[in-house]
Each structure stands twice: as C-alpha cells, then as structure tokens.
Amino acid sequence: MKQVRRKFVLYAMLAVFVLLLTILTIINGTNFTMAASDADAVTAMLAENKGKFEEAPEGFTPNTAPPAGTDFLKDGAFPAQPFFRNGLGPMGPESPETGFSIRYFTVCFEKKSGETSVTAYQIAAVTEEEAIRWAEALKTEGKKDVTGWTRGTYRYRCYTRGDSVYVTVIDQGRELTPSYRILVISLIGMALGLLISFLFLSLISKRLFRPLEEADRKQRQFILEAEKEFKIPLTVIQADTELIERENGPSDYTTSIHRQVNRMADLTKDLGNLAIFNQNDAVTACLLRDVFSQSVSGAEESLRAAGITVTEQYQEGISLQANPELLKRIADELLENVSRFALSEAAIRTEKKEGRIIVTLENDCSLPDGSYDNVFDRFIRLPNAEGTAGAGLGLSFVKDAVYQIGGRASAKVEGGRFILKLYL
Amino acid sequence: MKLLFASSDRDLLLCYGKLLQADGRTVLTAFDGPQLFTQLAGGAELVITDARLPRLELKGLLRFLKEEGSAVILLINEKKTKELYRDLLPEEAFLPYPFTPFELEDKIREILKLKDTKAVTL
Numbered sequence: 001m002k003q004v005r006r007k008f009v010l011y012a013m014l015a016v017f018v019l020l021l022t023i024l025t026i027i028n029g030t031n032f033t034m035a036a037s038d039a040d041a042v043t044a045m046l047a048e049n050k051g052k053f054e055e056a057p058e059g060f061t062p063n064t065a066p067p068a069g070t071d072f073l074k075d076g077a078f079p080a081q082p083f084f085r086n087g088l089g090p091m092g093p094e095s096p097e098t099g100f101s102i103r104y105f106t107v108c109f110e111k112k113s114g115e116t117s118v119t120a121y122q123i124a125a126v127t128e129e130e131a132i133r134w135a136e137a138l139k140t141e142g143k144k145d146v147t148g149w150t151r152g153t154y155r156y157r158c159y160t161r162g163d164s165v166y167v168t169v170i171d172q173g174r175e176l177t178p179s180y181r182i183l184v185i186s187l188i189g190m191a192l193g194l195l196i197s198f199l200f201l202s203l204i205s206k207r208l209f210r211p212l213e214e215a216d217r218k219q220r221q222f223i224l225e226a227e228k229e230f231k232i233p234l235t236v237i238q239a240d241t242e243l244i245e246r247e248n249g250p251s252d253y254t255t256s257i258h259r260q261v262n263r264m265a266d267l268t269k270d271l272g273n274l275a276i277f278n279q280n281d282a283v284t285a286c287l288l289r290d291v292f293s294q295s296v297s298g299a300e301e302s303l304r305a306a307g308i309t310v311t312e313q314y315q316e317g318i319s320l321q322a323n324p325e326l327l328k329r330i331a332d333e334l335l336e337n338v339s340r341f342a343l344s345e346a347a348i349r350t351e352k353k354e355g356r357i358i359v360t361l362e363n364d365c366s367l368p369d370g371s372y373d374n375v376f377d378r379f380i381r382l383p384n385a386e387g388t389a390g391a392g393l394g395l396s397f398v399k400d401a402v403y404q405i406g407g408r409a410s411a412k413v414e415g416g417r418f419i420l421k422l423y424l
Numbered sequence: 425m426k427l428l429f430a431s432s433d434r435d436l437l438l439c440y441g442k443l444l445q446a447d448g449r450t451v452l453t454a455f456d457g458p459q460l461f462t463q464l465a466g467g468a469e470l471v472i473t474d475a476r477l478p479r480l481e482l483k484g485l486l487r488f489l490k491e492e493g494s495a496v497i498l499l500i501n502e503k504k505t506k507e508l509y510r511d512l513l514p515e516e517a518f519l520p521y522p523f524t525p526f527e528l529e530d531k532i533r534e535i536l537k538l539k540d541t542k543a544v545t546l
Binding site for chain 1: 431435436439440442443501520521522523
C-alpha cells in the first residue's frame, strides 16, 4: 500500500507539473510571441521607409493637446492625426513616440554597385562598422522579408526594395525585460507551486490512504490467520480418513476425501503465498544462483520421484535487490510446477541481457505450440494439468510476486517445450 | 516404544492417538502443558507436540527433553516458529501442518534414526 501511495503522489505531482508547465508555456510563449510581433511591426514600419522612420509632416507638432471638451471615450484618447495610422496616441509600436524611443540601425546593400552604406543609425551600443559586419551576417536575398532575433534581444528584418537589400536591426532589450522578468517569476512560482503541491499531497495522501492501508493490513492478517486455522482441520480430516481406510478398507469416498483435502492443502499454501508478497519486508541483494539452486535441491526428492532431471545453468554474479523470502517462494513455486508437469527433463537458466535479468525455466510437455500467458491468471489450469493436484494459483502468485519486484513473466510452448521466462 | 502425542485439538489427539498405535507402540496423549508433564513422568522416547500447546513453556520443555535424551517432533503452523527453536532442535524435528499420517510416520523414522546416530556417535 505504501507503494500505491507513492505512485499516487508521483502521478498527482506529474499532473500538477504538466498543468503548470502548460500554463507557463502559454503565458510566456504568448508574451514572447507578442514581443516579437510588436518588434516586427516596428521593423515593417521602418522597411516601408527604407529602414528609417517617416519624417513628421510639415507643421506637425507632436505634443498637440486635445481640444477642450474632447470626449475621450467617444473620440479616442487623442484627436485623429493623419500621421498616426490607427488614430490612437502613444500606444504600441505605431505610436509617434516609437521613433524617439527605438534604438536601431539600417544597412543598405546595393546589388548593382555593390556598395554598402548605413542609411539609418540611431544606436549607441554598436559602431557603424560593427553594424555593417552584423548586417552582412544577417543578409539574405529573397522575395520575402526575413525576420528573427539576433544576439539575444535584437530583432532584425532583412528585405529587398528595388535593387537594394536592407537589413534593419532594432534593440528590444528594454521591451523584453518585463517578459524575462515574467518568465523568471513564473518559473520560480512553478517551482514553489510544485513544492507546495508535493507537501500537500504527501500530507493528504497519508490521511487518504490510511483507511485503505488498514483494510489491506486486516485483509492480509485475515488471510494469514485463515491459512493457519485451515491447516489443523485438514490434518485431522486426513488422519480420520486414514483411520477409516484402515478399519474398513479404502473406498471411492475415502479416495475422494484425500483428493479434496490435498486440493484444500494446496489452496491454503497458496493463500499464504498471496498474503506474504504484499508485505514490506527487508530487501537485500540476493544471488539468483543461490536462490534457484537451493530450490532445486529442495525439490530433488519430488523431481526424482517424478523421474525428472533438471539441468542448471547460472551466469555468475547475477544478483537482485528483493525480499529473499519472496524470491525463494517464486523459485519453489516454479520448481513445483516443473515437478508436476514436466515429462522427463527440465532446464533452468539465469542470464543478464541488455541490463535485464532473465530467468528461463523450460521443460518438455505435451501442449501444442503457442503463447500461454493466460497460465498466470488465477485458477487457470492448462489441459495437461488434468488429474494433477493444484488450484491454479501457483503461477498467478509467481506473476504477482515478479511484478511486485518490478519484473514481468511470460510463457509459451515451442517445439514441445514449455518455456517460462521471468524478466527481472 | 513409548510415544507422547500432544495437541490442544481433541480430534487430532483422537485420530493420531489411534493411528500411532501401530507396530506395538504405547501412545500417550496430552492436550495441554500440565498434562504433558504428567504423562512425561513415566518417560517417553519420542514426544510429538504442537508448538502452540496451551499452558506450555516450550523452550523449557525442549531443554528438559534434550537433557532426558528424548527425541522431539515439533508440529508447526508457520515458518517463523522454526527460526525461534532452531538452536534447540535439528532441522529434521520440524513438521509443518497440514501433514498426512504417512508424512508423520516418515518423520518419526527419520528422527529416531537421527537420535540413534547421535547416540552411536556419543
């Protein structure tokens, strides 16, 4: 349940992160796009006049006050001036103030004569020679104007008018400062937001999951107690059945009792397995060679009784961080499967491929070729299991336990061999 | 041979009290700690007891039986119990539930053989 809670916090944090990132991207993306658009409007205005601002018409007084009684809401903030394109006053790139506030230069490259000249120069940060070199680097020839950012905060436009190519570069440093501030503030805000979300989620998830953790603990406790309490009655039933057989001889009924008791005993053992793999017991580095060779030794008697030989091939030094008890039970379950269903021989192999540990258990069988991943479903028994003990929970436990330690399992039959692989 | 079978489950006592009587054995039964010690007064070569027998201090019993030279089979319900008594009993002395009469008979033969081997070694 702790893992589930951690996953919940992780996925919730991911959702918050994606949401905040989306909002930040929209805001800052729009902000910078609008800044670029405003800058392009200025360079477009300059391009219309070959890289210079239009001269004010004769008689134009820039600081004309509106006439007395002007209704600002009705007539606009300032009276319409033919010089102002949109009739608005000092707003946006088309403001009459723009010409006085923008720092810029324009370099002209005449195609015919090959001459280069600075046709407009209203900037202190760049010398004229530097401006020419800069424009040379940006110059492109084509029908369409080319715009872009250069040297961080400068916006340029390269355009062809007549036989000349012009490059106009305007300094947008001052205009971009607020945008950068918004970017930095929003990133800080995002980081703070994520931290607060993490703390809040960690706190709330504990309260949220407490009833679930309690229910899970009670369920496991119940399963463990039930498993223990079933065992003595099963022992008594088996003993009583044996006594009946000794006194009256075996019968179909006593054979049936033995069969059902064995089935109950297997179910009880599987119940115990199901309860154990959810426990958060200590995790240590386990050498797979040791785990599986011990299980093979443990199953030696039942394998010998079934006439099955097992060959073992372990790649040296393969170890896995896992609960040793859990790994042992996985190995025991697999060997029990082999002892029940292999015909005469089996092989067990551990290897490391591309950073992944692969445990392969294969044995001869009478099943047709194909994928048998459904063998890991609960209570599923393959056709070759008829007449053998088992409730169909063993491999289901293996799959769940392997998943618990971050791996997966697969099963198939190829050329008369049942091949079970664990990817850990 | 005298054998003592102890369990708090009366049905288990009943059926194994009878089942173990084969081969001329004398089978004594006990359902709790005090009764076990009462039965032990007459001596027993082998004691088969549930690890959770009521009113029994198991470690004390195991030490006593070790001194007396009696063999023990401990019937356990969970693997944890094995860890608790590993230093007092050999690996072969533990028999987990559920078990069949044949498994118990096999265990009895195994533990008595082990006892004889140790006696020969001593």
